[in-house]
Amino acid sequence: ESTLGAAAAQSGRYFGVAIAANRLSDSTYATIAAREFNSVTAENEMKIDATEPQRGQFSFTAADRVYNWAVQNGKKVRGHTLAWHSQQPSWMQSLSGSTLRQAMIDHINGVMGHYKGKITQWDVVNEAFADGSSGARRDSNLQRTGNDWIEVAFRTARAADPSAKLCYNDYNVEDWTWAKTQAVYAMVRDFKQRGVPIDCVGFQSHFNSGSPYNSNFRTTLQNFAALGVDVAVTELDIQGAPASTYSNVVNDCLAVSRCLGVTVWGVRDSDSWRSDQTPLLFNNDGSKKSAYTAVLNAL
Ligand code: XIL
Numbered sequence: 001e002s003t004l005g006a007a008a009a010q011s012g013r014y015f016g017v018a019i020a021a022n023r024l025s026d027s028t029y030a031t032i033a034a035r036e037f038n039s040v041t042a043e044n045e046m047k048i049d050a051t052e053p054q055r056g057q058f059s060f061t062a063a064d065r066v067y068n069w070a071v072q073n074g075k076k077v078r079g080h081t082l083a084w085h086s087q088q089p090s091w092m093q094s095l096s097g098s099t100l101r102q103a104m105i106d107h108i109n110g111v112m113g114h115y116k117g118k119i120t121q122w123d124v125v126n127e128a129f130a131d132g133s134s135g136a137r138r139d140s141n142l143q144r145t146g147n148d149w150i151e152v153a154f155r156t157a158r159a160a161d162p163s164a165k166l167c168y169n170d171y172n173v174e175d176w177t178w179a180k181t182q183a184v185y186a187m188v189r190d191f192k193q194r195g196v197p198i199d200c201v202g203f204q205s206h207f208n209s210g211s212p213y214n215s216n217f218r219t220t221l222q223n224f225a226a227l228g229v230d231v232a233v234t235e236l237d238i239q240g241a242p243a244s245t246y247s248n249v250v251n252d253c254l255a256v257s258r259c260l261g262v263t264v265w266g267v268r269d270s271d272s273w274r275s276d277q278t279p280l281l282f283n284n285d286g287s288k289k290s291a292y293t294a295v296l297n298a299l
Contacts, residue, residue: 005038007299016263036291040070085140112160202234225258237279243294
């Protein structure tokens with residue numbers, strides 16, 4: 001196959017990309033994105049601050065730009081993200097307790113209602129666990145509403161759009177030996193045992209010298225899948241974009257039948273949130289990097 005999306009489709013998977021609405025007018029960017037990828041995640045446009053800038057007043061202008069571009073170009077869409085401590089609008093940051101809990105529920109209903117039946121996977125909850133060795137939940141305004149906020153978010157999401165796969169998404173959960181990985185694993189196991197609706201786990205996979213790729217990532221994907229959830233690589237970028245690491249990540253996904261696909265977090269290095277790390281598959285001029293070829297060959 002000659003594109004990433006078509007190559008991934010050979011095994012029933014997708015190869016996706018994070019899209020920024022304000023870059024779609026760049027023809028180099030849009031040409032590569034339309035050609036290579038068959039799944040899209042909005043890089044920022046479906047987040048809480050973008051979709052509910054004032055409480056109860058939803059705005060889908062930028063989100064729909066990404067969504068409509070994706071659908072018009074034959075791509076499916078991952079939803080990102082509904083409940084998160086970051087990129088909250090100021091009105092939500094100032095809430096607490098039952099008021100905040102209700103605002104979270106209303107937000108999930110508002111956004112999932114707008115896209116009902118149109119989103120393949122939603123990152124319902126993003127980054128709820130603490131970094132480091134504690135294995136604890138992250139301190140956040142949402143956590144302070146009560147330890148059950150994550151399961152409430154998932155139950156709300158299931159009712160709002162029963163057709164979407166509901167994912168938990170996080171970073172630094174790729175290495176099986178990390179405490180954060182074990183903590184998320186324990187939560188998913190508990191949710192499956194108690195019937196809390198969860199369908200998938202997203203592994204962001206922002207690999208760099210501080211959080212390096214480890215070959216036990218495949219074990220992590222296999223162990224989560226064995227709990228009865230799908231897995232996905234949701235925000236892949238790798239410092240320096242070593243071709244061998246990119247192909248290792250792809251092979252890890254391909255080795256796990258419940259791995260749905262891989263999404264890279266941007267098109268060209270210059271589009272990356274970490275552009276100084278040159279972590280993506282395309283150079284700034286739109287040419288393919290060696291990592292691109294490694295991924296295409298691995299798929
Ligand atoms: C990042 C975007 O890429 C940036 O443009 C934005 O300024 C901050 O957020 N984990 C996530 C993503 O789940 O939403 C983040 O995206 C990167 C880390």
